[in-house]
Amino acid sequence: MHPYLKKLVQSFNISPSDQPKLEPLLEQVSAYLAQIEFISRNSRDGATRSERSDTPPLYLDGLATDDHSPEELVRLLQEQSQQYERQITQLAAVKLGLEDSLSLLNTTLDATNDGLVVFDKHHKVVAHNKLLTDFFGITSEEVEHSFVGRKLKEMLKATVYNDDTLLELIRFTNQNPAEKAQGLLHFKNGTYVECVSKPRFLDHRIVGRVWSLRDITDLKQSEEQARHQAYHDNLTGLPNRALLQEQMQRALKSAHHHEHRLAILFMDLDGFKYVNDSLGHDFGDLMLCHAAMRLKDCIREIDLLARYGGDEFIVVMDEVTSVKQVTELADRIIKELERPFFIRGESLYMTTSIGISLYPNDGDSAEGLIRDADMAMYHAKAKGRNNYQFFAQELAVLSSYRLSLRNKLKTAIEEEQFSLVYQPKVTTKENRIVGVEALIRWKLPDGQVIPPDEFISAAEDNGLILPISDWVFEEAIKQAKAWSDVAPSYFTVAVNMSARQFQQPDLVENLMALLHKYELPTRFIELEITESMVMEDVESAIRILARLRKLGIRIAIDDFGTGYSSLGYLKSLPIDCLKIDKRFVDELFKSKADRALVSTIIYLSHVMGVQVVAEGVETEEALKLLDDMTCDLIQGYYFSKPVAPDDITVMLANNDTSEDS
Numbered sequence: 001m002h003p004y005l006k007k008l009v010q011s012f013n014i015s016p017s018d019q020p021k022l023e024p025l026l027e028q029v030s031a032y033l034a035q036i037e038f039i040s041r042n043s044r045d046g047a048t049r050s051e052r053s054d055t056p057p058l059y060l061d062g063l064a065t066d067d068h069s070p071e072e073l074v075r076l077l078q079e080q081s082q083q084y085e086r087q088i089t090q091l092a093a094v095k096l097g098l099e100d101s102l103s104l105l106n107t108t109l110d111a112t113n114d115g116l117v118v119f120d121k122h123h124k125v126v127a128h129n130k131l132l133t134d135f136f137g138i139t140s141e142e143v144e145h146s147f148v149g150r151k152l153k154e155m156l157k158a159t160v161y162n163d164d165t166l167l168e169l170i171r172f173t174n175q176n177p178a179e180k181a182q183g184l185l186h187f188k189n190g191t192y193v194e195c196v197s198k199p200r201f202l203d204h205r206i207v208g209r210v211w212s213l214r215d216i217t218d219l220k221q222s223e224e225q226a227r228h229q230a231y232h233d234n235l236t237g238l239p240n241r242a243l244l245q246e247q248m249q250r251a252l253k254s255a256h257h258h259e260h261r262l263a264i265l266f267m268d269l270d271g272f273k274y275v276n277d278s279l280g281h282d283f284g285d286l287m288l289c290h291a292a293m294r295l296k297d298c299i300r301e302i303d304l305l306a307r308y309g310g311d312e313f314i315v316v317m318d319e320v321t322s323v324k325q326v327t328e329l330a331d332r333i334i335k336e337l338e339r340p341f342f343i344r345g346e347s348l349y350m351t352t353s354i355g356i357s358l359y360p361n362d363g364d365s366a367e368g369l370i371r372d373a374d375m376a377m378y379h380a381k382a383k384g385r386n387n388y389q390f391f392a393q394e395l396a397v398l399s400s401y402r403l404s405l406r407n408k409l410k411t412a413i414e415e416e417q418f419s420l421v422y423q424p425k426v427t428t429k430e431n432r433i434v435g436v437e438a439l440i441r442w443k444l445p446d447g448q449v450i451p452p453d454e455f456i457s458a459a460e461d462n463g464l465i466l467p468i469s470d471w472v473f474e475e476a477i478k479q480a481k482a483w484s485d486v487a488p489s490y491f492t493v494a495v496n497m498s499a500r501q502f503q504q505p506d507l508v509e510n511l512m513a514l515l516h517k518y519e520l521p522t523r524f525i526e527l528e529i530t531e532s533m534v535m536e537d538v539e540s541a542i543r544i545l546a547r548l549r550k551l552g553i554r555i556a557i558d559d560f561g562t563g564y565s566s567l568g569y570l571k572s573l574p575i576d577c578l579k580i581d582k583r584f585v586d587e588l589f590k591s592k593a594d595r596a597l598v599s600t601i602i603y604l605s606h607v608m609g610v611q612v613v614a615e616g617v618e619t620e621e622a623l624k625l626l627d628d629m630t631c632d633l634i635q636g637y638y639f640s641k642p643v644a645p646d647d648i649t650v651m652l653a654n655n656d657t658s659e660d661s
């Protein structure tokens with residue numbers, strides 16, 4: 001105790017029991033006295049009055065205590081002690097605040113879902129939590145040295161091989177202490193951890209760094225799941241169009257690099273629409289899954305199989321060494337799909353048409369190769385389905401021709417480049433005209449005539465078929481009205497209906513409006529629709545046909561025998577006439593099977609009360625045979641080619657118009 005304090009205790013007679021209470025204060029005072037003693041040496045008058053003796057003079061703020069009475073001294077000391085008490089109270093509050101902050105920090109560190117470690121500016125660990133040690137499988141003691149040297153290597157062992165993200169992050173933060181750094185760590189136990197490192201600032205100065213680690217495995221997994229869904233077809237689980245594009249880009253790059261060849265096989269199931277329409281979409285879905293499985297079995301590990309669209313699949317064959325290898329795969333696929341499918345107790349047959357393009361022969365872009373294979377697939381369909389065709393440049397020429405046709409078609413209607421010709425339909429026995437078929441002709445301003453087979457499908461593709469069909473209908477009805485006065489009552493003008501037109505919801509209303517406009521009785525009009533148009537949606541087709549028929553319009557099925565229809569379904573169709581396709585008529589003398597087929601079609605049609613017309617009859621021989629087979633009507637060059645309306649008017653005038661037809 002300071003000698004003056006001793007003196008003080010003695011002079012104020014402070015009891016020994018009270019002395020401990022005063023002790024903290026006395027200690028403070030003692031420290032203070034030591035301080036003022038130092039100050040006193042530099043007192044205002046500069047005199048050094050602090051010669052060391054047993055009772056050196058006491059100075060308070062430069063005032064020697066010897067100069068003051070004890071009362072004054074006590075007052076001064078009391079003032080000082082009060083000041084100390086205030087300071088102590090303040091300090092205690094600050095300490096409490098600090099303790100509170102520390103406890104808050106510790107609780108926060110433990111409660112957070114992130115692994116945290118806080119460093120000071122000397123890279124010393126200031127704080128960390130348990131999660132951090134869990135992530136790396138280290139102890140709390142090891143954290144101290146964890147981010148440097150050998151320990152860091154140990155710690156990195158927790159992440160997957162070759163994931164040196166953490167190392168990179170540390171390097172980056174050492175070089176850029178003021179920057180935030182962020183990375184994704186992949187741990188051996190499968191977890192994905194997002195790692196963020198931020199500098200700590202105090203008064204605009206960097207005082208250290210905080211590292212936080214967050215387990216984002218769930219997020220990553222749902223991301224993966226979303227990615228899988230975005231890139232795979234829900235039904236078959238196969239890669240979809242988007243993934244195919246990506247994978248093809250990669251395969252093309254690698255093929256270019258390694259000088260490999262690729263083959264793209266574009267497959268379209270034949271008549272799948274029929275399965276869907278007749279057996280339902282659920283059944284169709286099952287069929288697609290089965291087909292996908294079979295296709296998968298046909299390809300090698302390195303090949304890619306994707307679902308491109310409804311019933312379209314694509315195989316990208318990698319490392320192709322020969323064309324034979326490709327044709328073998330195409331054959332295998334065709335055979336594999338030809339085997340019957342047994343689904344829900346039904347056995348079904350399915351075939352496929354395949355178009356093939358080759359890299360680098362046919363191009364080097366994914367889109368181009370797919371387009372070429374698609375074109376070749378259409379060629380395979382045209383060749384009778386259930387076969388494969390390689391892309392050939394001629395197909396591209398054909399396709400660009402179709403494109404140029406489409407552009408020219410746009411002006412054809414406005415410039416009245418279309419006209420109608422009419423081909424008579426006559427009775428097989430007497431060759432009496434019972435009707436005509438209206439056939440469109442397109443003559444370009446330069447005199448070039450383009451046959452309908454060439455431009456109708458192009459017009460179907462770009463939607464121009466609708467205004468063209470409207471024009472044909474109006475023109476044919478106008479002409480039928482002109483003939484209605486001279487023609488017998490059974491005379492009909494048949495008009496070909498386009499697939500798009502058949503799908504128009506206001507088809508019946510539009511047709512009736514036109515008939516009304518030209519005051520033509522409905523019985524003069526016959527609509528020719530193809531089997532495939534009916535098969536698109538059998539139920540709705542039946543509904544529309546029944547409505548038209550009820551209004552008195554005749555219905556004929558055109559090109560019969562070329563589609564997928566069976567004779568069986570004919571009985572459910574509300575039709576008046578069936579036209580046997582020219583292909584069968586051509587084969588009458590060449591193929592016994594076709595002859596038998598034509599005969600059966602005629603017989604069954606009659607049983608069902610449907611009239612039969614044979615198309616494309618060119619010879620007397622064919623006419624006679626068809627007559628023997630009891631075919632009702634014929635149409636073909638034998639009697640007349642399609643001719644101008646005036647020629648028909650003349651024919652009608654010379655026609656036997658007896659009403660017994």
Ligand SMILES: Nc1nc2c(ncn2[C@@H]2O[C@@H]3COP(=O)(O)O[C@H]4[C@@H](O)[C@H](n5cnc6c(=O)[nH]c(N)nc65)O[C@@H]4COP(=O)(O)O[C@H]3[C@H]2O)c(=O)[nH]1
Pocket residue numbers: 423438439440451452453456469472496497498528558559615616617618635636637638642
């Ligand atoms: N070699 C040969 N050919 C014969 C003989 N008899 C008739 N033909 C031809 O066979 C086609 C019969 O018409 P389609 O089967 O309805 O087949 C038509 C029809 O599907 C479509 N088409 C024609 N006009 C129209 C139309 O106005 N609208 C729609 N949507 N399609 C039409 O174009 C197809 C072809 O029409 P066209 O070229 O006029 O060809 C016509 C006709 O000229 C014959 O004895 N020998």
